[in-house]
Amino acid sequence: MSSPNTLSIFSQTVTTVGSVGEVALIQQIQEVIGRNSPPPPEGIGDDCAVWTPPENEKVLLTVDPIIYGKHFSDKDAPELVGGKLLKRNLSDIAAMGGSPGPALLSLAMGPDLCLDWLMRFIKGLAETCEKFRVPLSGGDVAAAEMQTFVATLTQTGTALNPISRMGAELNSPIYVTGTLGGSIHGKHLRFVPRLEEGKWLASQENVLSMTDVSDGLAKDLPALLKRGRQANLDLAEIPVDPFSDGIEGAFCDGEDYELLFTLEPGTKLKDWPFAIPCHKIGHVRKSRGQGTLIDINTGKPLEFSRDGYEHFQN
Amino acid sequence: MSSPNTLSIFSQTVTTVGSVGEVALIQQIQEVIGRNSPPPPEGIGDDCAVWTPPENEKVLLTVDPIIYGKHFSDKDAPELVGGKLLKRNLSDIAAMGGSPGPALLSLAMGPDLCLDWLMRFIKGLAETCEKFRVPLSGGDVAAAEMQTFVATLTQTGTALNPISRMGAELNSPIYVTGTLGGSIHGKHLRFVPRLEEGKWLASQENVLSMTDVSDGLAKDLPALLKRGRQANLDLAEIPVDPFSDGIEGAFCDGEDYELLFTLEPGTKLKDWPFAIPCHKIGHVRKSRGQGTLIDINTGKPLEFSRDGYEHFQN
Numbered sequence: 001m002s003s004p005n006t007l008s009i010f011s012q013t014v015t016t017v018g019s020v021g022e023v024a025l026i027q028q029i030q031e032v033i034g035r036n037s038p039p040p041p042e043g044i045g046d047d048c049a050v051w052t053p054p055e056n057e058k059v060l061l062t063v064d065p066i067i068y069g070k071h072f073s074d075k076d077a078p079e080l081v082g083g084k085l086l087k088r089n090l091s092d093i094a095a096m097g098g099s100p101g102p103a104l105l106s107l108a109m110g111p112d113l114c115l116d117w118l119m120r121f122i123k124g125l126a127e128t129c130e131k132f133r134v135p136l137s138g139g140d141v142a143a144a145e146m147q148t149f150v151a152t153l154t155q156t157g158t159a160l161n162p163i164s165r166m167g168a169e170l171n172s173p174i175y176v177t178g179t180l181g182g183s184i185h186g187k188h189l190r191f192v193p194r195l196e197e198g199k200w201l202a203s204q205e206n207v208l209s210m211t212d213v214s215d216g217l218a219k220d221l222p223a224l225l226k227r228g229r230q231a232n233l234d235l236a237e238i239p240v241d242p243f244s245d246g247i248e249g250a251f252c253d254g255e256d257y258e259l260l261f262t263l264e265p266g267t268k269l270k271d272w273p274f275a276i277p278c279h280k281i282g283h284v285r286k287s288r289g290q291g292t293l294i295d296i297n298t299g300k301p302l303e304f305s306r307d308g309y310e311h312f313q314n
Numbered sequence: 315m316s317s318p319n320t321l322s323i324f325s326q327t328v329t330t331v332g333s334v335g336e337v338a339l340i341q342q343i344q345e346v347i348g349r350n351s352p353p354p355p356e357g358i359g360d361d362c363a364v365w366t367p368p369e370n371e372k373v374l375l376t377v378d379p380i381i382y383g384k385h386f387s388d389k390d391a392p393e394l395v396g397g398k399l400l401k402r403n404l405s406d407i408a409a410m411g412g413s414p415g416p417a418l419l420s421l422a423m424g425p426d427l428c429l430d431w432l433m434r435f436i437k438g439l440a441e442t443c444e445k446f447r448v449p450l451s452g453g454d455v456a457a458a459e460m461q462t463f464v465a466t467l468t469q470t471g472t473a474l475n476p477i478s479r480m481g482a483e484l485n486s487p488i489y490v491t492g493t494l495g496g497s498i499h500g501k502h503l504r505f506v507p508r509l510e511e512g513k514w515l516a517s518q519e520n521v522l523s524m525t526d527v528s529d530g531l532a533k534d535l536p537a538l539l540k541r542g543r544q545a546n547l548d549l550a551e552i553p554v555d556p557f558s559d560g561i562e563g564a565f566c567d568g569e570d571y572e573l574l575f576t577l578e579p580g581t582k583l584k585d586w587p588f589a590i591p592c593h594k595i596g597h598v599r600k601s602r603g604q605g606t607l608i609d610i611n612t613g614k615p616l617e618f619s620r621d622g623y624e625h626f627q628n
Binding site for chain 1: 363
């Protein structure tokens with residue numbers, strides 16, 4: 001795996017993107033991407049990338065950035081940061097039960113960004129593209145203010161039958177894959193997007209709705225519920241990660257990138273074929289007006305000292 | 315049209331995005347976008363946007379950002395900045411001869427971004443979506459460092475027969491739409507992407523290759539030529555814009571967003587049906603090793619004091 005980072009991301013002394021110029025920069029990026037971008041017009045090099053999705057499937061579109069100072073720091077290995085950018089988008093494709101199509105990368109970079117750091121970032125992205133068979137088909141590089149690094153990835157996908165967030169019914173059982181909480185101790189970089197699991201779930205007739213847990217169960221579970229519904233949860237069944245600081249971390253840490261889904265009322269998940277665990281954590285019920293997430297043992301709403309990941313706190 | 319901007323983009327005194335929180339912010343953005351985003355899962359609100367492209371057409375994908383301090387300043391009306399973000403992406407769809415599909419918006423914003431400025435930006439974007447019938451189907455908002463505004467738009471499109479940049483043959487005539495140069499005096503914000511013209515050109519049997527002039531003719535015309543080819547140009551035929559500072563502006567200013575294309579050798583453009591002009595400016599010839607752009611009257615390579623738009627100059 002990648003060694004911890006020993007480079008600063010920005011510098012005045014080593015070679016920076018500002019010192020090499022746009023044409024040479026794009027050339028170097030393309031060399032590192034290599035065979036992970038097909039020849040144009042399917043890959044990098046034309047005004048648009050051209051893509052022929054599989055017949056009869058619907059197209060899925062999602063976009064997520066990775067931002068210096070917010071999603072990663074100088075301490076993180078640039079290869080892992082590049083991989084994370086792709087994987088967090090693939091997690092959204094998994095959450096619809098889709099298969100990934102081509103991706104586009106848009107980079108806004110200060111001229112003081114270290115060239116070596118950028119090339120290691122691209123290498124990690126390209127290796128992750130290879131692993132998940134995602135063609136990196138296009139993108140853009142643009143100069144931004146000093147000390148800025150915003151990488152935005154657009155991920156396409158396809159699905160015969162995309163599973164939306166909405167669709168849970170009264171009395172639907174609620175399930176979640178894997179374990180929750182403590183992602184800051186490494187999982188936020190090293191997680192595996194649940195693509196296989198998502199596709200399998202989309203092929204099951206009794207799966208009604210699905211999302212990925214990116215902001216924490218406390219924020220993502222209410223987003224599955226229609227107005228007038230609540231989730232009754234058995235806290236003993238919540239799969240708390242060993243790295244989580246207790247049950248609050250499992251609800252509020254975010255960046256779990258696990259799948260959260262609901263089934264047809266009165267049905268069960270049959271023959272779960274994967275190594276990672278999958279837990280039934282509760283049921284959708286009619287709201288009693290006390291709150292959205294209810295502890296079935298006390299009958300009271302769950303309360304946490306924080307609210308799931310909030311992007312704009314000052 | 316929009317009045318000039320009287321708001322600062324960043325502030326410590328008026329209401330900022332950092333003071334309203336993510337949930338309220340997304341809600342306000344969605345209100346301004348209104349009917350320009352369809353209900354989920356086709357529009358904003360699910361893990362991915364779901365799209366069904368027209369049968370038998372190829373999908374086009376492009377991405378371009380707009381960055382504070384690089385592509386616009388405090389002086390520009392935020393509505394025009396929002397419109398420009400969409401239009402520069404639509405120009406890439408036009409350059410392939412495509413029709414626009416849904417778009418995704420990703421915003422990386424400092425917490426000190428003025429809420430009013432952002433809402434006027436979104437309003438301009440939404441009105442431009444309406445004008446060009448582009449559904450704004452998804453996106454993301456993320457916090458960035460203070461004084462940062464990077465808006466990245468992904469534009470999809472479709473075409474039966476996408477026209478690539480490559481394909482010009484020896485002796486192909488070279489054409490360009492509209493006028494070139496001086497875009498900084500207003501055209502860089504107020505241009506109209508040549509979607510209708512691009513579609514019509516893609517339907518003509520003798521159009522071999524096409525691109526849009528975004529970085530200036532000096533940079534975009536060589537990109538149409540294979541190795542070992544040069545462009546012989548009749549400078550008297552270059553459509554210099556009245557706002558351009560002479561012929562050098564027409565080659566080097568960039569942000570013209572006009573279409574540059576080549577035809578089957580020995581053929582002409584027949585019955586150009588549009589109000590904007592379209593000029594034959596030269597021919598593709600075998601390279602004599604002197605340069606890529608040659609003035610036919612002197613037989614010498616064109617030389618300019620600058621090189622077309624270069625994104626990473628320090």
